[in-house]
Amino acid sequence: MAAIQQSLSTSISSSTSTFLGQHKLRLRSQNVSLPGKTSGIVRCVATPSTETSYKTKVSRNENLAKLQAGYLFPEIARRRSAHMLKHPDAQIISLGIGDTTEPIPEFISSAMAQRAHDLSTLKGYSGYGAEQGEKQLRASIASTFYANVGIEEDEIFVSDGAKSDISRLQVLFGSNVTMAVQDPSYPAYVDSSVIMGQTGQFQKDVEKYGNIAYMRCTPENGFFPDLSSVPRTDIIFFCSPNNPTGAAASREQLTELVHFAKNNGSILVYDSAYAMYICDDSPKSIFEIPGAKEVAIEVSSFSKYAGFTGVRLGWTAIPKALLYSDGFPVAKDFNRIVCTSFNGASNIAQAGGLACLSPDGFKAMKDVVSFYKENTEIIMETFKSLGYKVYGGKNAPYVWVHFPGRSSWEVFSEILEKTHVVTTPGSGFGPGGEGFVRVSAFGHRDNVVEACRRFKELYK
Amino acid sequence: MAAIQQSLSTSISSSTSTFLGQHKLRLRSQNVSLPGKTSGIVRCVATPSTETSYKTKVSRNENLAKLQAGYLFPEIARRRSAHMLKHPDAQIISLGIGDTTEPIPEFISSAMAQRAHDLSTLKGYSGYGAEQGEKQLRASIASTFYANVGIEEDEIFVSDGAKSDISRLQVLFGSNVTMAVQDPSYPAYVDSSVIMGQTGQFQKDVEKYGNIAYMRCTPENGFFPDLSSVPRTDIIFFCSPNNPTGAAASREQLTELVHFAKNNGSILVYDSAYAMYICDDSPKSIFEIPGAKEVAIEVSSFSKYAGFTGVRLGWTAIPKALLYSDGFPVAKDFNRIVCTSFNGASNIAQAGGLACLSPDGFKAMKDVVSFYKENTEIIMETFKSLGYKVYGGKNAPYVWVHFPGRSSWEVFSEILEKTHVVTTPGSGFGPGGEGFVRVSAFGHRDNVVEACRRFKELYK
DSSP states (O other), X not given: OHHHHHHHHHHHHTSOOSSSTTOOOOOOOTTOOOSSOOOSOOOOOXXXXXXXXXXXXXXXXXXXXXXXXXXXXXXHHHHHHHHHHHOTTOOOEEOSSOOOOSOOOHHHHHHHHHHHHHTTSTTTOOOSOOTTOOHHHHHHHHHHHSTTTTOOGGGEEEESOHHXXXXXXXXXXXXXXXXXXXXXXXXXXXXXXXXXXOSOOEETTTTEETTEEEXXXXXXXXXXXXXXXXOOOSEEEEESSOTTTOOOOOHHHHHHHHHHHHHHTOEEXXXXXXXXXXXXXXXXXXXXXXXXXXXXXXXXXXXXHHTTTTTOOEEEEOOTTOBOTTSOBHHHHXXXXXXXXXXXXXXXXXXXXXXXXXXHHHHHHHHHHHHHHHHHHHHHHHHHHXXXXXXXXXXXXXXXXXXXXXXXXXXXXXXXXXXXXXOEEGGGGOGGGTTEEEEXXXXXXXXXXHHHHHHHHHHO | OHHHHHHHHHHHHTSOOSSSTTOOOOOOOTTOOOSSOOOSXXXXXXXXXXXXXXXXXXXXXXXXXXXXXXXXXXXXXXXXXXXXXXXXXXXXXXXXXXXXXXXXXXXXXXXXXXXXXXXXXXTTOOOSOOTTOOHHHHHHHHHHHSTTTTOOGGGEXXXXXXXXXXXXXXXXXXXXXXXXXXXXXXXXXHHHHHHTTOSOOEETTTTEETTEEEEEXXXXXXXXXXXXXXXXXXXXXXXXXXXXXXXXXXXHHHHHHHHHHHHHTOEEEEEOTTGGGOOSSSOSSGGGSTTGGGTEEEEEESHHHHTTTTTOOEEEEOOTTOBOTTSOBHHHHHHHHHXXXXXXXXXXXXXXXXXXXXXXXXXXXXXXXXXXXXXXXXXXXXXXXXXXXXXXXXXXXXXXXXXXXXXXXXXXXXXXXXXXXXXEEGXXXXXXXXXXXXXXXXXXXXXXXXXXXXXXXXXX
């Protein structure tokens, strides 16, 4: 038992996991042979599991074993918690994991409350909904975001969020595809690819997984990859406005990207979760680009518009015109995945989504977006005034700050230690993020202003 | 374009899919060469996709291609819709897909409405929650369902439902495991296994997928498999009370099952989504069996207790003592899957779950369960009075009616055609279900009584 405890603690120390946390394992009398009384002190020593504990004969999924450390954001949460333990009186401000902080507009939350109430009435009750989402919401998403590009309601799959859909898409594609990804990028693309067995082992020298094409996005190339140096892959993940760099690709760039996908016969998975933050004429949907419907899937979310990070609602658009090499429609297989592995987004969340897309709700979402964009400006001005080069921000709620020659985790730790502000280390998004720190604009105004005051103190 | 339309329609006709539905494809001018004007009449002819449409060079996931027809329940929904079109004036009663019909107890829906309202306040707002679920809910699930068996809060993973968790578990296990399943069983186990590539092709002669051990459950063996004839597999899916047979395994049987798993070094995935329907001394959790914590995972759900089929809330319990052959804790890898592929259940649904587990909420859930169990008795008595052998019912909301020598789909169609009642064909749950029809007790009382009147009319 003590050995299990040690082994588990060891694992925790090198990984994510709020799940075992500080929780002390209780001794259980049945079925456990006790080699000795546990002291309650947990030592982080790399002890293999004891011979005395029962093990199944099931091999661990080798793809899971390939994953490095923890998924980025729980890892940051872990470091934040450790910092709180160390500095119990510090006023910690989180501009880290990109979590929304502003209340959901009352118009939208009321619609959800109403739906919850209705569920207790005979007339308003509903059970299983369509796995693909409620018809009215699918229609509303299509007309709100895709009216001019011809995406129809039956091409919209409502989900519990973009992150879940990314993994469902990976299950759709299976183990035998190759993929390309922006470097840096939102870690769920790469990690879900590793889990599905699409990749090789992690190569520590280059900080990359084998068999993934990392498309480097830097200030030098305007955060748009040099496609002439990118090999053909089956799948290309592309996020614009980008998380973490904040860069929004232009119409010309996206046209180039669609042509690249088309020439290679690739499928483009386009993440537009921050599209409403665009304020110039960058496309808000990949389907604004002619020909995109034959190569692209778009994943999006209500999280960053309506504060639905906890409510959970998103969607994926898959055009009927998108076909596998044998002519089979991709959407039809995705529909099968959704029907088998998912039972629809919560009906209460869907009522919220519908309210978001009404005229009042849409205006309220725009106000939320505007609020966070003001935060972005404050953060950008702060770092600019300190002489740092900052990127992103304009079309996104993320500011990408360059600390040339320094390690991202080192800067992250320095900022946390000295200002009690949580940011995100750029290298957590891929080797291309090394030397950068992402500062999120999701925060109460007071906190953003205070964080910026502390930044100025630290880096003056 | 016409060819695409034909191809898509062909696909629909042989499959599930409300997603393309009756929707007529609009002609789009850009990027599509039109071989001729479409007539608007869609012929279901097996035409391969036309040479003129663009296809990507991405191969279709061969595992998806193995899947037979549609996922069962959307297929039934499709047949129901077709029946409604044919008989627009018929009063259709659904005792088919196991969808709850009774309103959510007001105490529980109020808690969700309150949480929705709170989300519009600065104090009550919350964004991303822990991927594993809110601490208080995890603790409450542990203390409500596992107080006496030592499952702790950090071994509970809250989810958006058991169906989603089954697929996440399959992603956890990966492609290289073997599995056994009760025959008949809830189709998500087998279909998710096929999708992950754990199986061979579908063998039409035996109606089984290769590389799955089907554990036959019949009236003759009391719906508990003869384990002496079951080969060792890595994973064993087991559902009790069973969907569709309604049989609850006894303590002796589950003890045998746990020993079988332990001797084989297998992992048991135990689905207890109907446990509250148990009224005899059958175990309500696999963890009541000594030693189960070293071999078992338990998946469960609020759906059938609180009417949460549309709200979406469930959980999976993975003991820390469950280890892979190399001693690595299964829960730790599942935690990584949950963190990478999921962002937690909706916070509003979780507020509902917490209310369910308060004394008032738990009593309300018991009342809901009692109501459906009265329905079960009405259905059982009806078929018994008609001379049919019926199984299940006692500890489950499903009645498993035997029509010896007849095809399940034929009986399903006969009942639908002649009584306008939707049931579920037993063979949809596996070849062992052939000759049976599952009648669900989820329905308004009036409808159940009326359906039984019609059954008596048909089979008198």
